[in-house]
Amino acid sequence: MRTSQYMLSTLKETPAHAEVISHQLMLRAGLVRHVASGLYTWLPTGLKVLRKVEKIVREEMEKAGSIETLMPMVQPADLWEESGRWDDYGPELLRLNDRHQRPFVLGPTHEEVITKLVSNEISSYKQLPLNLFQVQTKFRDEIRPRFGVMRGREFLMKDAYSFHLSDECLKKTYQIMFDAYCRIFERLGLDYRPVIADNGSIGGEGSHEFHVLADSGEDDIAFSDESDYAANIEKAEALAPTSERPAASQELKEVATPNVKSIDEVVNFFNIDAKQTVKTLLVAGADENGEPQGIVAIVVRGDHQLNEIKAENLSQIASPLTFATDEQIADVAGCDAGSIGPVGLTIPVIVDRSAAHLADFICGANKNDTHYNGANWDRDIQNYQVADIRNVVAGDPSPCGKGKIVIKRGIEVGHIFQLGDKYAKAMNCGVLTEAGKNQTLTMGCYGIGVSRIVAAAIEQNHDKYGIKWPKAIAPFHAAIVPMNMAKSARVKETAETLYQTLQQAGIDVLFDDRKERPGVMFADHELIGTPILLIVGERNLDNQEIEVKDRITGEKSLVAIDEVLSLFT
Ligand code: ATP
Ligand code: MG
Ligand code: MG
Ligand code: MG
Numbered sequence: 001m002r003t004s005q006y007m008l009s010t011l012k013e014t015p016a017h018a019e020v021i022s023h024q025l026m027l028r029a030g031l032v033r034h035v036a037s038g039l040y041t042w043l044p045t046g047l048k049v050l051r052k053v054e055k056i057v058r059e060e061m062e063k064a065g066s067i068e069t070l071m072p073m074v075q076p077a078d079l080w081e082e083s084g085r086w087d088d089y090g091p092e093l094l095r096l097n098d099r100h101q102r103p104f105v106l107g108p109t110h111e112e113v114i115t116k117l118v119s120n121e122i123s124s125y126k127q128l129p130l131n132l133f134q135v136q137t138k139f140r141d142e143i144r145p146r147f148g149v150m151r152g153r154e155f156l157m158k159d160a161y162s163f164h165l166s167d168e169c170l171k172k173t174y175q176i177m178f179d180a181y182c183r184i185f186e187r188l189g190l191d192y193r194p195v196i197a198d199n200g201s202i203g204g205e206g207s208h209e210f211h212v213l214a215d216s217g218e219d220d221i222a223f224s225d226e227s228d229y230a231a232n233i234e235k236a237e238a239l240a241p242t243s244e245r246p247a248a249s250q251e252l253k254e255v256a257t258p259n260v261k262s263i264d265e266v267v268n269f270f271n272i273d274a275k276q277t278v279k280t281l282l283v284a285g286a287d288e289n290g291e292p293q294g295i296v297a298i299v300v301r302g303d304h305q306l307n308e309i310k311a312e313n314l315s316q317i318a319s320p321l322t323f324a325t326d327e328q329i330a331d332v333a334g335c336d337a338g339s340i341g342p343v344g345l346t347i348p349v350i351v352d353r354s355a356a357h358l359a360d361f362i363c364g365a366n367k368n369d370t371h372y373n374g375a376n377w378d379r380d381i382q383n384y385q386v387a388d389i390r391n392v393v394a395g396d397p398s399p400c401g402k403g404k405i406v407i408k409r410g411i412e413v414g415h416i417f418q419l420g421d422k423y424a425k426a427m428n429c430g431v432l433t434e435a436g437k438n439q440t441l442t443m444g445c446y447g448i449g450v451s452r453i454v455a456a457a458i459e460q461n462h463d464k465y466g467i468k469w470p471k472a473i474a475p476f477h478a479a480i481v482p483m484n485m486a487k488s489a490r491v492k493e494t495a496e497t498l499y500q501t502l503q504q505a506g507i508d509v510l511f512d513d514r515k516e517r518p519g520v521m522f523a524d525h526e527l528i529g530t531p532i533l534l535i536v537g538e539r540n541l542d543n544q545e546i547e548v549k550d551r552i553t554g555e556k557s558l559v560a561i562d563e564v565l566s567l568f569t
Contacts, residue, residue, distance in 0.1 A: 001476070002499075003512045007044050009033075010524050020216045022458035023148035025467050029528045031454070038145025038153030045528060046454070048475040048508075050156065053453050054135055056187050056472065057158045064180035066131040066160050071113045073137050077103035079112035083426045092140045106139035111423045111445060114161045118441070119429035122163065128431065128441070129169050131177075133160035135450060147216070150411070150455040160446040165433065167420075170442050174206070174418055177446045181210055181414050188453065189470025191460055193410065195221050196231040199417055206418035210448075211410030214459040221410045226403025233407070236399060411456040412449070419443040467529030468552055477568060478502065478532040479510040479525045483518055488538050494546070495536045498564060507568050526551065532567060 009030030018024040026032050031046030042050055058068065077095070080086035085093075094106040107113070114132060122130065138157045145153050160177065164170040178194065185192040190212050199207030209232055211221055222236035223229065396405045424430065424441040433439045454473075461468045469475070480502075482495040495511065502509040510530065512521050525533055535547040545558045548567065559567065 001510050003510060003514045006510070008524060008528075009043050009045075010527055018148065020147045020150070020455075020459065021462055022150065022216075022455040025458050025462060025527070026148055026455065029467055032149060034148075038142055038151070040149055040152060040154075045475045049454050049469070049473050050451060052473045052475075053188065053457075054156070054158070054450050057184055057448055057450060058135065060180045060184045060187070061133050061158065061160060063183075064131075064176050066133040066162075066177075066180075068134065069114075069117075069132050070134050071107070071110050071117075071136060073107050073139065074104050075107045075110075075113055077105060079116055079427075080105055083112045083115070083423055085112070092142065094139055094141045107136070108138055108140040109157075109445075109447070110134070110136070110159055111161065111419070111443075112427070115423040115427045115429050115443070118161075118163050119424075119427055123431055125165055125431050125433050125439075129162060129164045129173055131160060131162040131173055133158060133446075148455055149451045151218075152451065155449065156451040158448040158450055162444040162446070163424075163429075163441045164443070165431070165439060165441065167418075167442055170418055170444050174416065174444050177416050177444065178208060181416065181446075181448070184448070185210060185212075185413070187472055188457065189461075189472050190413075190453075190457060192413070193221065193223075193230050195410070196235050197415065197417075198232070198235045208416050209412050210414035210416075212413050212453075212456040212460060213408055214411050214456065215409050216459050217409035217411040219410050219412055220407050222398075223406045223408060224398035224400050224403040225406050227398065227400050229398055229400035229402070231399070232410075236405065411452065411459065413453050413456050414446075414448045416446045417444065419445050461529075465523070466527035469529040469531060471531050474529060474531050475508075476510040476528075476530045477508045478534055479512055479530040480534045480536065481512050481518070481521050481525065483535065483537040485513065486515060490541050491536050491538055494541060494561065498534065498536065498546070498561065501565065502568075505565055505568065534564065 007030070011028045011030070013028075014024045015027050018027055026046065027034075029045065030043050031049065032040040032042055035041055062068070077086055080089070080093075089108070093108055096104050096106070098104060118130065118132075122128065135156065135158045137154055138159075139154050142151055142153050145151055149155060162170065162173045162177070164173065182194065192210055192212050194208045194210050197207040197209040209219075211217065211219065211232075213221075220233040222231050222233055394405055394407050397403075398405050419442075421440050421442050424443055428440075430438045430440045457470060457473060458467050461470060471477075480495050480499055482491045485492045485495060495513075499509060499511040510525075512525070514521065522533070529551060531551045533549040533551065535549060537547065540546055540558060543558075544561050546561060546564065547556055548559045548564075549556045
């Protein structure tokens with residue numbers, strides 16, 4: 001590629017609205033451009049990186065026995081009704097009608113489509129197990145799209161789904177996927193950790209997230225300082241002993257308030273700045289008569305769909321939230337688990353970590369338009385920090401029994417999950433067994449955020465001059481930077497010959513043939529993060545040499561022109 005025929009689109013200034021370094025650098029290096037909230041155009045250089053990530057993911061998936069397919073991004077609503085998620089998914093699911101007023105969704109994930117496919121195509125145990133993947137655009141109407149492509153509304157995901165007759169078989173494939181994910185992140189050259197994640201009803205270690213470690217990450221990960229135990233904070237908290245929970249007071253004052261139902265209404269009612277991150281949500285427990293029975297803390301992280309949480313749905317919002325079980329609520333509330341039901345539960349409390357003042361600590365239960373507040377924990381609430389409310393904090397004993405908890409920030413770049421028969425059952429996906437009986441299948445699903453990885457890689461690999469790509473995903477392997485080509489025929493000729501040679505050898509090389517000052521060219525290549533600069537200058541040509549600069553180490557060396565190819569072996 002010649003820069004004169006390319007679209008470099010680098011920027012000198014850091015765009016003011018970009019909060020994190022990866023977003024700033026992706027804009028400055030000409031990788032993406034903002035189109036609308038959470039929607040981006042990938043410019044040529046960015047697309048090259050995206051495709052390299054995709055290629056590594058695809059190769060490792062295929063090596064691990066997964067087969068590529070491609071499903072539509074637009075999906076009919078009836079599939080979502082069949083699975084039950086038409087009602088459960090909430091506003092992240094973008095719904096639309098076609099010209100005949102038939103309802104559709106923009107796929108945030110593809111369990112429905114794939115389960116339907118397998119249900120139609122696969123009829124015998126002999127065709128199992130089966131593992132299918134795709135690399136497809138997803139759409140999630142994120143409540144707060146931010147950090148550029150890190151949390152977009154439209155983004156590229158590799159999603160795979162496996163189908164099995166038995167949980168044993170599922171576990172085998174799950175392990176194969178786990179190993180494939182490790183190879184993918186190793187090949188990508190990222191500092192990553194698999195962490196145990198919660199998989200709701202199935203239990204065991206049936207779900208892992210893969211995190212790229214970075215301070216800007218939105219997730220907390222709990223590590224043990226003495227073992228290789230690592231879990232996402234939700235899982236670590238789910239495992240923490242309930243005795244660690246703050247005790248709730250039973251003394252509640254009754255105040256009249258509107259029957260607050262949605263978080264938006266709560267936010268409006270209590271006049272909390274909705275733009276600030278709502279981190280913690282506390283829910284009052286109540287018995288079936290709506291009598292308040294205690295309080296339980298629900299810690300919410302990331303951009304969850306808070307406005308969808310309604311009292312009636314509390315039992316259904318378990319997956320995106322750290323949600324206490326009935327037993328845990330009952331434990332805190334000191335009442336029977338059986339008496340904790342959807343009836344009478346409410347959601348009136350928000351503590352906002354980022355607010356200068358801690359939002360008033362209010363909790364209660366709805367009963368005939370009545371709201372209760374004034375509940376106290378066993379300490380003065382004004383002194384509480386969110387970390388105190390949390391079940392697991394740094395220094396706690398690790399759930400693995402060895403060492404103490406250390407908390408670090410991570411970016412979730414992958415998530416694998418033993419689904420069980422949730423979708424297969426709802427969508428009637430089964431096969432005939434060897435004994436001739438119909439049997440519902442058990443499933444696994446395996447996601448990787450392909451576009452998020454590009455941003456995560458930059459969070460981990462940059463300096464003040466720009467991006468320092470891991471070699472495997474750098475947009476170009478090398479750039480040829482000729483000094484004063486216009487004035488030196490020798491420089492021009494050498495650069496041209498070098499360009500041909502490298503191209504023929506299959507090396508992704510950018511030939512900077514612009515009429516720019518060397519300073520401008522160097523600044524651009526450091527910003528873009530090309531690993532190797534091949535600097536062709538008049539002086540070194542006397543010795544048939546060029547100068548080679550390594551972007552990662554900053555080292556410069558002289559290399560004979562004939563030897564340049566060996567730099568790439
Ligand atoms: P998050 O917790 O960050 O919202 P998620 O748990 O909702 O992610 P999954 O449903 O597990 O996401 O999807 C699989 C992968 O897709 C995630 O691990 C992540 O890498 C990627 N991903 C999810 N949401 C987005 C997004 N809005 N923008 C970019 N990538 C995303
Ligand atoms: Mg999400
Ligand atoms: Mg997540
Ligand atoms: Mg996830």
